[in-house]
Structure formats: structure tokens, C-alpha cells
Amino acid sequence: MSPTVAVVGGGYAGISVAAQLDDVADVVLVEPRDAFVHSVASLRSLADPAWIDRIFLPYEGLLPRGRVVHDRASRVDHRGTTLASGERIAADYTVLATGSGYPFPAKLAEHESTRAKDRLRAAHRELTASDRVLLLGAGAVGLELAGEIKAAWPQTAVIVVEPGPEILSGAFTAEFRTEVRRQLDALGIELLLDSSLAAEPATEPGTRAPFTAATRDGAQISADIWFRCYGATVNTDYLAEDLAAARGPGGRLAVTPDLRLVGQERVFAVGDAAAVDDSPTAANAHAHADTTAANIRAMIGGGRPSAHTPRPGGIALPLGPDAGASYRPDLGVLGADATADIKGRGMMLDAYRDLLNAVGTGAR
Known part of the structure; x- marks a missing residue:
């Protein structure tokens, strides 16, 4: 046996x-869960609802001999x-x-894919109606989400608050961070480093409800919606x-x-x-x-x-489908075009469709 x-x-x-x-x-x-969630693309699906159905892939084709117990x-x-x-x-x-x-939307807590999809679509509608977005945390999730929002809604103001002195914790070079900062500036994303809120907004994250929040040094930030991008x-x-x-x-x-x-x-x-x-x-x-x-x-x-x-440590950080930067010690810093080819456009989805034998499901 x-x-x-x-x-x-x-x-x-x-x-x-x-x-x-x-x-x-x-x-x-x-x-x-009733379906595999390709969370690499969850931020993309929030900004572009055409991706929502694509990131949920059935488990049924994964194991020809074994079984999946939900x-x-x-x-x-x-x-x-x-x-x-x-x-x-x-x-x-x-x-x-x-x-x-x-925290949502980087990962989804719902086990039922129908509920998870509904939550993404609802948050997308809330973002569409928002003029100012506050993101807490300038790590990879916060910056990627900022880029996705700007790609989908170029006129929307995006403010990223980060308690640390620099973006992106980790062993990255100054050259990589400089390239990411350059692209964030070009997108018009506002970074508030060495700053944190005195208290999180009283409104629920991902829900449009205009608010004004105070930073610990007394500055006031007004926005329509916010997301927690750490934890x-x-x-x-x-x-x-x-x-x-x-x-x-x-x-x-x-x-x-x-x-x-x-x-x-x-x-x-x-x-x-x-x-x-x-x-x-x-x-x-x-x-x-x-x-x-x-x-x-x-x-x-x-x-x-x-x-x-x-x-080797590295990162591919899309800032929307056509922007972003990547880094690996043996390759150095790669710019927007290379990052879009690595991850930004396809979000590595096809590899997981193949692994799960889910080629006939969803839309590419």
C-alpha cells in the first residue's frame, strides 16, 4: 500500500x-476554501474587476489519484x-x-468564492466613487496597491503613510528603492514616511465613508476610503x-x-x-x-x-500593469518593462492554471 x-x-x-x-x-x-485563490493577483482584481473570476481556480483537477477535502x-x-x-x-x-x-484585499478570508468575489466587487465600486485613498503601510502590499489604484483611476489621490524612515523593509539596495520612489513620484502617489496615525480611521477599511485622521505629529489627512496594508x-x-x-x-x-x-x-x-x-x-x-x-x-x-x-532574495513589484521594478542580487535592478513581463501583465496566472489543470476555467 x-x-x-x-x-x-x-x-x-x-x-x-x-x-x-x-x-x-x-x-x-x-x-x-472551495477554490484556490491566486492572491498574487488579488490587488489587480480589486482595481480591475475583469480579473475577479480569473483568480479563483478549482481544486478538482489538481490530484488525479489523491483527494481534496474541503x-x-x-x-x-x-x-x-x-x-x-x-x-x-x-x-x-x-x-x-x-x-x-x-488584511483585505491582499488576502481574502472568505472560504466561499462567491462571497469573496462579492466583497471584491463591492470594494471596487467603493473605490470608483472615491477621490482620495489612504493606505497604511509602504511595504510591498501598500505600494503595489497604490500603483494598481493609480493605473485604474489616474485622477484619484493616493496617500501612503509609513511609520518607518524608508519604503520596503528588507535587504534591498538603495538603487532599487530609488527606482521605486521615482516611479511612485511619476504616478503622483504621496508618501508620508516617518509618520503614523494617532488612531486608525473610525470607518471600516474598504468602505467609502469620508473621514479626517490625525497623525501623531498633528497633521490632518482627509480621504474617502482607506486600507490597512500591514499585519x-x-x-x-x-x-x-x-x-x-x-x-x-x-x-x-x-x-x-x-x-x-x-x-x-x-x-x-x-x-x-x-x-x-x-x-x-x-x-x-x-x-x-x-x-x-x-x-x-x-x-x-x-x-x-x-x-x-x-x-536568492528578490522581489517583483508591479505598480499597475505597465509599471514597477524588480530586484534580485544576481540580476540587480530591473525596470518597468521587465517587471511587467515577469509579473505585471499576466500576474503569473497561467502557471497556476496549468498546475491545477484548470485551463478550461475562467478567462485569461
Whole structure:
């Protein structure tokens, strides 16, 4: 009999590791959502509603041999997974791939795709009626959202408030940040660095309701709508005591160099759930999945797992379909045209349509 591999979480890392093991194991992918959400393109879909249906892809074509269980993992231990429904999935290997949450619209909390789509369309209508937009946070999400809004509504004023002294935390060069700043200036996006609000607006984010907010130094900012562009939360609160010992203060899980949970022989953690030095990107999630799938295959065959080799740090930051900048240590800084080719225009959607065998769904 083939060993059973339970993959908990159907995001970028989860679908990749599940697909790679489907031919050598009985794979069970546990995911409460009714469709895969290509969150790389979620900000684009907010600005351009033609993208909304495209970013939701069905799971049904992912595993020719295995199965996808649309349920929530309520308790995972080293022997398997107990679902919210009460079903128990005993597993020879478990992969924790539950990722992280992030404020709307970067990630969507709804499990039902119909509700998630309705929320995106409603927020798009609210943005269409807004003249001034306030974004809190000048990280990658805040700046990408600013660029998408300006591409869709060039006359809309966009103000980005950032408590730090510079945009984009991370090991990026001054040259890269200078190029991003140049493009933000060209788009007319207002940056307020070394600044923060005394209190968040009383209105709900993503809802048009004009307000005036004060910064800590007394300045007044008026806008029609605002979005929170910071605050990732790692999803690992479902672990039983034997696995929870690996959880750090922020929820990420301590792993060995081969991505096994510390103290565990057959439990792996990948993507945002794993406490590794890689940045939390879809590309790094796939790299974790590649390492983990190869290690489980080796262990099934009686071999030993190998250490994960981190990818070089980098970023592709679209500022709308035709603007943006990218950086990788071995390539340096790439401008708008290259960034549009890498990510900006297609948002890497076709690769996930192919992975999920969802070629006949949605619109390209």
C-alpha cells in the first residue's frame, strides 16, 4: 500500500507539494476554501474587476489519484489530522502548509468564492466613487496597491503613510528603492514616511465613508476610503501539544534544515508557516514544496532527506500593469518593462492554471 501524505493547507506551497507526491503516495489535501485563490493577483482584481473570476481556480483537477477535502483542520498531531467535521485522517507524513492571513484585499478570508468575489466587487465600486485613498503601510502590499489604484483611476489621490524612515523593509539596495520612489513620484502617489496615525480611521477599511485622521505629529489627512496594508498573521493555531512545541512567538514553526518540524521525524512545515530566512513569497513557497516533496519521496524509498537551499532574495513589484521594478542580487535592478513581463501583465496566472489543470476555467 502507498503511504498517506496529509497536506494541511491548499495555498501555493500546499498545492505544489501535493501535486508532486500524487504519483507515489495517497495524498489528502485539507483546505476549507472551495477554490484556490491566486492572491498574487488579488490587488489587480480589486482595481480591475475583469480579473475577479480569473483568480479563483478549482481544486478538482489538481490530484488525479489523491483527494481534496474541503474542511478545516481543527487538530493536527504527529499521527494525523482531525477535521472540524470530526473526520480523522491518519497519515504517514504530514505537511503543514497553512500559510498566513493578511488584511483585505491582499488576502481574502472568505472560504466561499462567491462571497469573496462579492466583497471584491463591492470594494471596487467603493473605490470608483472615491477621490482620495489612504493606505497604511509602504511595504510591498501598500505600494503595489497604490500603483494598481493609480493605473485604474489616474485622477484619484493616493496617500501612503509609513511609520518607518524608508519604503520596503528588507535587504534591498538603495538603487532599487530609488527606482521605486521615482516611479511612485511619476504616478503622483504621496508618501508620508516617518509618520503614523494617532488612531486608525473610525470607518471600516474598504468602505467609502469620508473621514479626517490625525497623525501623531498633528497633521490632518482627509480621504474617502482607506486600507490597512500591514499585519500578516501566521496560521498555526490548530497544532496539538506534540507539534505546538515548535511554534515561536509569532506563530511560525521551528524547522530543521530539511524543513521537518523540530523534534519530528515525519512532519514538515513549508511556506509562511516555516521559520526560515526566506521572504514570504509564492516563489519561496514553491521552493519549500520542492524540497519537501523530494524529501518525502526519498524517505518513502528508504533514503534520507536533504537540506533546503534558500533562493536568492528578490522581489517583483508591479505598480499597475505597465509599471514597477524588480530586484534580485544576481540580476540587480530591473525596470518597468521587465517587471511587467515577469509579473505585471499576466500576474503569473497561467502557471497556476496549468498546475491545477484548470485551463478550461475562467478567462485569461
